Amino acid sequence: MTKEESIQLQINYPEREEDVLKFWDTIFAFEQSLEIRKDSSEYIVYDGPPFATGLPHYGHFVSSMTKDIIPRYWTMQGKLVKRRFGWDTHGVPIEMEVEKDLNLKGPSQIRKYGITEFNEECRRKVLRYAQEWEHSIRRLGRWVDFRNNYKTMDKPFMETIWWLFHKLWKKGLFYKDFRVMPYSWRLSTPLSNFEAGLDYRLVKDLSIVLKFKLKNSNNTYLLVWTTTPWTIPANLAIAIRRDLRYVKVKLDNSLDQYIIEKTCLNMLKTSNFSIVETFLGQEIEGAHYEPIFDYYKGGANRVFQVIHGDHVSTDMGTGLVHLAPAYGQDDFIACKKSGIPFWGNHLVDEEGNLLPLNLNIKLAEPFLINEFIEKGCLYSKDKIEHSYPYCWRSGTPLIYRAIPSWFLKVDNLKDSLIENNKRILWVPEDVGRKRFGNWLENAQDWCVSRNRFWGTPIPLWECKTCQHIKCIQSISQLEALASRNIEDLHPHFVDLICFSCEKCLGTMYRIPEVLDCWFESGAMPYAQSHYPFENSHVFKYKFPADFISEGLDQTRAWFYTLLILSTAVLNEIPFRNVVVSGLVLDKNGNKMSKSRKNYPDPLLIIKEYGADALRAYFLNSSILNSEPLKFDEKGVKDMKRLIILPICNSLSFFIQYIKIDQCLILQNNHLSYLDKWILSKMQNLILEINIKMKRYELYKVVSILICFIDDLTNWYIRRNRRRFWREALNLADKLDKEAAYFTLYSVLKSLSKLIAPFFPFLSEILYQGLIDVYKEPQDKKSVHFCDYPTFNSILVEEKLETEIEIIRKAVNVVRILRERAKVKVKQPLGVLWIITKNEQFINCFCNHVSILEQELNIKQIIIQKEFQQDITNNIGESFDVKDSNLNVFWMTQEGIDYGLLTNLTPSLIEEGLVRETLSVLQKLRKNMKLEVSDRIMLKIGIESEFLMNTLKSNEKLLKDELLAVKILWDTKSIVVGQDIKIGCFFIRAIINKLD
Ligand SMILES: [Zn+2]
Missing domain, CATH: 1.10.730.10 (Isoleucyl-tRNA Synthetase; Domain 1)
Incomplete structure (x- = not known):
């Protein structure tokens, strides 16, 4: 490296990084680094597959950095660390994009358009930003194998998914059930509970109290509160709690009587009432009421009754809860317990339309309110601000909807999941113990089916005649049944295949659902190697991973599905160590948003400061300790x-x-x-x-x-x-x-x-x-x-380290004293007292007194156990001042007193001027970009006779330090150039380089 280059290095550091990238390319550095370790034992890392439907954001840069540091470290520790990039390709993110591109809305339009064309469009577009991803990750300095990547849409990957599904099927872990699920009407699909928790928003909704007339009473009403008026047409029961106290009240200006829980009387919004009767909830259990709508009239005997519900509370509302079992989880459970069935005639269709009004549920609400008013059953109407779940993909409010879905029994696995989790090292520990641990304690069965199109089809074929179900575990098995080759496993290929039932010879068709794409990412340890169809002999060396890392949002997603599948299949942990990173927010702590552009482009940051500076910034924060x-x-x-x-x-x-x-x-x-x-x-x-x-x-x-x-x-x-x-x-x-x-x-x-x-x-x-x-x-x-x-350890010098630390602390104290006294560091001072009784300190200061003198620019350092009054003896005769005029600044630190004498003698002043001149002229040399060995000729112009004499008497020192062969002295006005300040004087100087 030449001088020029080393200066370039400092100015254009990011460009030097680019040179390094080119250098790595020429020597095939990544490939070579693997080749060198090819006979070593492996350190296994799994790459959590990202989606390439958008550009990488800061969160991806953080996890990419982490997924680079750890493999590099273990490679240098002698391990073979293969790094394979993966792409998540299935599911709603890409389907939404393609819907938008094709101007389609919802499943019925997609079906009309054609699932084959739709799916092929998804396949074409899902990797549209893959190149940009590769560029960004390379520029960040991450070494990872892009060429030999895995994609969840690859045929071998999908075949392993089938094998895995079959394995769990054989264990009896799947079942189909009518279940009320978080449901996105925009996507027409149920979501899993962990997806439903990804986007809670604070919103204002209607809050109404309705009157339900008790049967066989003239004027007694049940007061029921709800924030989802659109569910009222589907009402089948009203819940109370047996052990709560209810009252019957009569309003002063009305003949009507209302039943309400005793602590909820504020919901009446008036104090002009009298309590007629008080009773326990159990006393009205079984009472019948008149429904507001009659869509379900004549359905079953037990409908439109007051029943007990464990979930009834008095925190909000009236203590009486309206139940629509098709559209609420608690509703469904309470009704099921009381023998009130939901028999499947939905009033809300799969795209969120309230069928009786043929309007979206949200748009239907004002019409419903009018209907309540007309029917005389609206008691009060309000707005309420509350936290409500939204669809993390489409940004529309979620609803709950009873759906036939396929579930993986997590309940049976719970104990093993909790035990296995204890064997994982989490950083930070709390995320694993508390956040993830609690999530496992409360784990619910996992809804693995999605009513969508672009995904791995659930490999179940059902007989139309006898409902027998067959689970397919491999391509060859299906090929044998279909008597033909199968080129692709996506629904638009395999749904064409039917075969005859082994029980009744009826025809078997595939069920319509595809798998949750989290099932696929959780299955990547097996599917990326096409296990067990290939690589089965080496799989045991590739599992579990030694390391994974992703963001905190994966606690309930990838980390969870990895653990569920590995526990269900092998009863083994899927990874030994995990680093959980926090969220990157904008400068003010807001979410980074593409549309608001509230953050700088990561690639521009790298271009300005270098990838290593960005990496250092992330590393130095607590983001790798899961903090935002x-x-x-x-x-x-x-x-x-x-x-x-x-x-x-x-x-x-x-x-x-x-x-x-x-x-x-x-x-x-x-x-x-x-x-x-x-x-x-x-x-x-x-x-x-x-x-x-x-x-x-x-x-x-x-x-x-x-x-x-x-x-x-x-x-x-x-x-x-x-x-x-x-x-x-x-x-x-x-x-x-x-x-x-x-x-x-x-x-x-x-x-x-x-x-x-x-x-x-x-x-x-x-x-x-x-x-x-x-x-x-x-x-x-x-x-x-x-x-x-x-x-x-041989090179460790503990005593020396302690001593230097003591010295450096002393230096800092004296710097503070100089600042207080407003004396520049370049100005030599006469005396520093260091007063301490500590023998170790005294020895240390005595050993290094010359360093202290040089470093602090002080002529004499006096180390004493006790401060001696008669100091003039110590500071020598040259100091021509009286005791009373001594100007000493004191400071105490860690039991040591430091006293700095700041009086200046003429010789100290002279020395200070010489030093300042030297430093100014050194800077001039530097600015001229002279090599450290270059000799010069120096011309100085000085007006002040005093300064001239001072410098002239130090000519040898100046020549030596500045490598000046000759110094020409002149008056200032003769020398051309700018004035330079030295103390309270001005000089001018010209430097000529000598060949
Ligand atoms: Zn059959």
Whole structure:
């Protein structure tokens, strides 16, 4: 790397990342990294398949990063880590897109259009953004095999799904039931309970109280509250609770009497009433009432009765609950218990229309209210704000609807699920123990059927004559029954196949439903390898996964279905370790929204700061500990400043000097104590990072790393600069210089490997920069082919580390004192007192007193157990001030008193001026982009005689430090150029480079 290049590195870091990508391509880096480990034992990662119907968002970048770090780390630990990308291709997300493209609305229009054409359109479009995905993921630096990907719509994948379904079928885990399910009328399909919980919204709905007249009474009414007026036509019963106290009240201005629960009297909205009677709920159980509508009149004996319902509460409403068993889960259960059946004549069709009015249920509500008023049964009407579930795909309100559906019995598996979950390492632990654990405790049977088109068909064929059901487990089995080849397993192919019943010789047709696509993603461990049709001998090495990672929203989705299927099929855990990431929000904590554009494009962020800066930003937040992250571009910028640039600068520093000196020797017995210190620090860093990685606490890595970078750049390199650039005049100097090079080289080399999993680009740039100047025999073509650094306790110098820490703390205190006294760091000061009784501290300060003097720019450091009054003796005779005029700033920290004398003597002032001049002229050299070894001619113009004399008397020092062969002194007005401020004076300077 030339000087130019190293400057480029800092300015155009993101472009250097692009160069690294090209470099990886030329050496087939990813493939090679696998090849190197081909005989090693495998570390298994599963990729949760995303949908390619939209572009990747920040959440995908977070999980892609995590799914890159862990495999890189374990590869460097010597494992073979294959990484196969997967695509989720079936189900509602793509069906919705295609419906929109084809201008279709709902299943009946799709059927009319043609399921074959519809499904083929889904197949064509489902991977429409796959290229953009590949580009983004590559730019983020993630290594993953796109070419050998798996897709849930592949024939082998689908065949495994069938085999899996059959396996569970044989175990008797599936059953069909009329069940009230969360239902999306926009999609005309039931959803599982976990899908129903994905989009709760705070909305305003109607809230009405209706009067139901008790039979055989002139004027007694049951007061019933509801927020879903559209379900009233389907009312079949009213529920009370036997143990609650109800009252009959009479309003002052009316003859009517109302029955209501005693604590719900506020629902009457008046205080002008009297209580006629109080009784327990059980006393009106069985009472008949007159229905408002007569759609179900004559259906069964027990309808339109007051029954007991466990779910009745008094938190809201009147203590009497209207029951429409076709459209409510609790309603269905309570009615079933009381022998009131729902016999399947829906009043709401599959697309959400209330049939008697032929209007969508929501649009029908105003008409229903009018009807209530006309019939005289509306007691009161209000609006209520409450949280209501919406369809996560179509954004329409969900309803509950009784549907014949296929279920997987989770109840039977519950104990095994809970036991298995205890064997999984969750990060953070709470998500697994509480969130996921509670979800498992309350797990309900899983509705696996969907009334849709583009998916894996449920492999059940039913006899039209005797209702016998046959479950198909493979393509060959179906081919034998159909006596022909089957090229595709999608519904529009296999639904054409029928065969005769083995029981009655009737004809068997496939049932219409397809499988929930979560069943497919949960089945990916088996289906991606086409198990057991292929790869059955190696499957046991690929299961369970050592690692998976996805967002918190997968707790009730992918994580759950993986565990259910592995427990049901193998009674085994599907993954050993899981990192759960939180949600990425916009700067203000709002959901990121494509339409509102409230966040910057991730690829533009990468272009501006580099992928590694973005990775550092994610890693440094708690998002990998499942907490939400408010995305702020400034945070990415900070990471570039705190990690990327200091490391680049350290590399350029090293390269600049080694190119001049050419004296790298990779063995050294002349290490200074600072060399030993930074080498020891590096060992601790290696230890710490390995511990965190083995506990999957990725979110703890960056803060440790930033501390180390501070040690390296702000202490080790800064304090040792002189060792690199001064000329070695004797053997001792030469050995010392070699020690410094050796140390910096080893530290940077270890660092490159250590950060490789996290910052794949930066580490490569660092590694290539180092091996370019000195190649060791064991060096590899890429840092990612190296072994991960291991802890070496021999290099640890605990005592030294403690001492330097004490010294650095002292330095910080004195910096604060200087700030308080408003004295610049460049201004030398006379005396610092350090007062402590602690022997360890005293020894430490005495050992390193010269560092303190240099670092703090102080002439004399006095270390005492007790402050001695007579200080003038200590500070020497040159200090021509009286005790009473001494200006001392004091501060106490950790039991140590620090006193800084800020009085300036003429010689201190002179030295300060010289130092300031030097620093200004060094900066000038730097701005001219001179090499550190370039010699110069310097011309200085000065007006002040005092400053001129001061500088002239330090001419040798100026020449040495600035590599000036000659200095020409002049008056300021003669020298052309800008004024430069030195203390309270102004100078001008011209530097000419000498050849
Ligand atoms: Zn049959």
